[in-house]
Amino acid sequence: DTAVSQTPKYLVTQMGNDKSIKCEQNLGHDTMYWYKQDSKKFLKIMFSYNNKELIINETVPNRFSPKSPDKAHLNLHINSLELGDSAVYFCASSQGNRKLFFGSGTQLSVL
Amino acid sequence: AQKVTQAQTEISVVEKEDVTLDCVYETRDTTYYLFWYKQPPSGELVFLIRRNSFDEQNEISGRYSWNFQKSTSSFNFTITASQVVDSAVYFCALSDLSGGGADGLTFGKGTHLIIQP
Numbered sequence: 001d002t003a004v005s006q007t008p009k010y011l012v013t014q015m016g017n018d019k020s021i022k023c024e025q026n027l028g029h030d031t032m033y034w035y036k037q038d039s040k041k042f043l044k045i046m047f048s049y050n051n052k053e054l055i056i057n058e059t060v061p062n063r064f065s066p067k068s069p070d071k072a073h074l075n076l077h078i079n080s081l082e083l084g085d086s087a088v089y090f091c092a093s094s095q096g097n098r099k100l101f102f103g104s105g106t107q108l109s110v111l
Numbered sequence: 112a113q114k115v116t117q118a119q120t121e122i123s124v125v126e127k128e129d130v131t132l133d134c135v136y137e138t139r140d141t142t143y144y145l146f147w148y149k150q151p152p153s154g155e156l157v158f159l160i161r162r163n164s165f166d167e168q169n170e171i172s173g174r175y176s177w178n179f180q181k182s183t184s185s186f187n188f189t190i191t192a193s194q195v196v197d198s199a200v201y202f203c204a205l206s207d208l209s210g211g212g213a214d215g216l217t218f219g220k221g222t223h224l225i226i227q228p
Contacts, residue, residue, distance in 0.1 A: 033215045041150070041200055043218040056214055090156065092215070098144050098206040100216055102156040 003027050006091045006103035013081055014111055021076045021106045023091030030095055031055075032074035034066060037088040037105070046089075049074050078108075086110045113138045115205050117219035124193055125227050132188040132222045134203030140164075143207035145179065145186045146216060151199040159201075162186065190224075198226045 006023040013019055025032060034046040047066040048055040054066065063079045078085060091103040114137040124130045136145065147159040160170060162179050170177045174191045190197055200223050204216040 031215075035215075041221045041223075043202065043221075045215045045217075048215055088154065094215070098216070099146070099158060099161050101158070102148075104155050107154075 003101050004091055004093055004103040006089075006106055008106060009104065010107050010109075012109045012111065015081055015083060017081050018077070018079045019081060019108070020078070021089055021091075021108075023074050023076070023103055025072055025091075025093040025101070027093055027095070027101060028072075029093035029101075030071060031093060032068070032071070033092045033094070033100065034074065034076050035090040035092060035102075037090060039087070043090070047074075047076075081108075081110045083110050113140075113143075113205050113207055113217045115203050115217055115219035117201075117203055117222050119222045120220070121223040121225065123225040123227060126195055127192050129189060129191050130193050130224065132190075132201050132203075132224065134186045134188065134219060136184050136186065136203070136205045138205060138207045140207035143205060146202075146204040146206070147177065147186075147188050148202045148204060148218075149199045150202065150221070156202075159188075193224075193226045195226050195228050197224060199224060 004025045031050045033048050035043050037043050046060045049068045052068045065077045068074045086109050088105045088107050090105050092100040094100045116135045143164045145162045149157040167179050176189045178187045200221045202221045203219040206216050
């Protein structure tokens with residue numbers, strides 16, 4: 001069983017389109033996250049959701065909107081995609097001990 | 112504010128050599144956690160170790176060892192007798208209590224380790 005699963009693994013799209021990335025965790029964790037990894041491999045947190053409540057939003061453009069229908073899911077919706085949005089997006093979850101369990105990543109390419 | 116510095120952007124060694132990856136951190140909290148993650152060429156992020164700020168005992172796991180020194184705010188990672196499969200990007204990360212426990216990890220910029228056969 002995959003602990004944190006995200007889909008799709010690859011996403012290629014045109015500028016201006018709207019796309020979503022889905023994430024699910026079966027670990028029973030209370031907190032889920034979205035991280036962005038840029039071309040230089042730098043990992044930066046975008047969002048954190050704790051029990052379906054947004055905890056932090058690290059100056060991410062409002063074109064990015066996390067949506068959490070329940071505490072096992074945290075989807076990322078992106079409007080009006082731009083070239084600079086091309087990156088690898090990682091979903092993660094944690095509980096208490098702060099060890100993050102990461103999904104396998106979604107490589108987004110905006111053409 | 113918390114910060115993690117991995118000054119070594121890239122390290123290249125020949126197989127079987129020992130290699131140490133440096134990590135220096137900054138935090139105002141007395142309670143915090145330090146981590147190392149590995150990202151192989153396949154792209155996934157693999158957890159290696161977690162250490163809390165009250166446990167300065169060094170840890171060894173096979174060829175891997177970690178040296179935590181609060182006096183110098185460092186949490187260095189050593190691979191003994193490196194192998195080609197160790198080639199990856201290694202991230203050091205920090206989590207403190209400033210965000211109430213749900214602010215995730217602050218990562219360093221990573222060290223790209225290349226093990227040449």
